[in-house]
Amino acid sequence: MKKALRNNGLSLFFGLIFLLALLGQALTGHALFNQEQVASGLEEISLGEYLTSSNFAVDVSENWQSEYLQFLLYIFATIWLVQKGSPESKELNEPGPESDKEQLVGEYSNAGSPKWARVSGWRRTVYSNSLGVTMGLIFLLSWLAQSIAGSSNYNQEQIKNFQQPVSWAEYIVSPEFWNRTLQNWQSEFLAVGSMVVLSIYLRQRGSPESKPVGSAHDDTGTTG
Amino acid sequence: MKTPRGVGSLRLGLLALLALSGGVLSGCAAADGTQAAEAAEAFHRDVAGSNMTAACSLLQSETRKETARSSDAGTCESQLKKAKIPDPGKLLSTEQYGRDAFVEFEHDTVFLAQSEGGWRVTGAGCTPNGEEAPYTCEVGGK
Numbered sequence: 001m002k003k004a005l006r007n008n009g010l011s012l013f014f015g016l017i018f019l020l021a022l023l024g025q026a027l028t029g030h031a032l033f034n035q036e037q038v039a040s041g042l043e044e045i046s047l048g049e050y051l052t053s054s055n056f057a058v059d060v061s062e063n064w065q066s067e068y069l070q071f072l073l074y075i076f077a078t079i080w081l082v083q084k085g086s087p088e089s090k091e092l093n094e095p096g097p098e099s100d101k102e103q104l105v106g107e108y109s110n111a112g113s114p115k116w117a118r119v120s121g122w123r124r125t126v127y128s129n130s131l132g133v134t135m136g137l138i139f140l141l142s143w144l145a146q147s148i149a150g151s152s153n154y155n156q157e158q159i160k161n162f163q164q165p166v167s168w169a170e171y172i173v174s175p176e177f178w179n180r181t182l183q184n185w186q187s188e189f190l191a192v193g194s195m196v197v198l199s200i201y202l203r204q205r206g207s208p209e210s211k212p213v214g215s216a217h218d219d220t221g222t223t224g
Numbered sequence: 225m226k227t228p229r230g231v232g233s234l235r236l237g238l239l240a241l242l243a244l245s246g247g248v249l250s251g252c253a254a255a256d257g258t259q260a261a262e263a264a265e266a267f268h269r270d271v272a273g274s275n276m277t278a279a280c281s282l283l284q285s286e287t288r289k290e291t292a293r294s295s296d297a298g299t300c301e302s303q304l305k306k307a308k309i310p311d312p313g314k315l316l317s318t319e320q321y322g323r324d325a326f327v328e329f330e331h332d333t334v335f336l337a338q339s340e341g342g343w344r345v346t347g348a349g350c351t352p353n354g355e356e357a358p359y360t361c362e363v364g365g366k
């Protein structure tokens with residue numbers, strides 16, 4: 001039990017703080033929503049109603065899509081683009097999908113390799129791209145959820161303000177949709193970009209996200 | 225290259241995503257607006273039949289108070305009698321989003337909000353003022 005906790009510490013820690021943050025968002029979002037209802041002379045709603053509302057769904061999904069996009073881009077960009085001195089980058093002479101030998105697939109696989117890495121054909125192709133494809137799929141689903149929930153939430157505001165609601169097709173080209181989307185994207189791109197650059201010159205002892213403290217600034221692709 | 229998230233959180237995230245998508249889709253499926261349209265039609269029926277007390281009871285509580293305040297006689301009923309609420313004609317469309325609804329008739333547009341007692345009118349006798357501007361309403365509205 002203790003060993004299982006230790007061996008899965010990273011995923012458990014992030015899983016737990018994710019749930020706590022989501023709970024906090026739900027409770028504060030509910031309180032904020034009801035403040036606005038009262039201000040508009042409308043009735044307050046229960047927490048259950050809030051959790052199934054488009055208001056909550058759009059706030060959650062707009063953040064999710066941008067996080068998954070961030071990782072999706074990072075996964076694919078780092079195949080081809082390198083950054084001298086960054087532990088987040090591959091070695092400068094390794095851009096591209098690399099050889100079967102380096103990737104331990106087919107005849108170069110070993111006893112511990114996953115089955116689909118050992119076989120050839122479509123299964124190996126699928127498995128070779130499964131991380132990127134899954135992240136991409138979650139990104140697209142979250143973004144779709146944002147657009148559906150966002151259009152419903154936007155139309156609620158429109159009606160509360162005695163304005164005409166818009167269709168989903170109108171909503172996805174509206175300033176509201178793109179503003180919600182881009183304000184999340186810019187922060188993700190900044191965070192990734194600064195991590196790539198700062199990790200060239202700065203260190204965090206013991207973290208695999210950093211180079212070893214004594215590594216030279218131009219050491220690329222080493223982790224501590 | 226490493227990413228700081230683990231498989232466990234990904235699995236949790238996937239479950240939550242499914243729950244979220246389910247919530248979004250079920251919310252859309254349930255929102256056909258029939259009850260909101262019925263409330264808008266009942267309001268118009270009461271106004272046409274000069275049953276102003278019944279019509280006032282279909283106004284959202286703040287709208288009812290506001291309507292009474294704007295009347296010389298100080299009652300919602302007297303203000304409804306004075307208001308130029310058109311004969312709506314045929315029901316054209318209803319759009320419901322969460323607890324808000326927009327009902328269009330041939331000659332009128334009605335705004336509604338859901339309350340514990342059912343759908344209540346927040347604006348009736350409303351006419352558009354161009355694409356982005358709020359409607360002007362005979363009863364309720366801005």
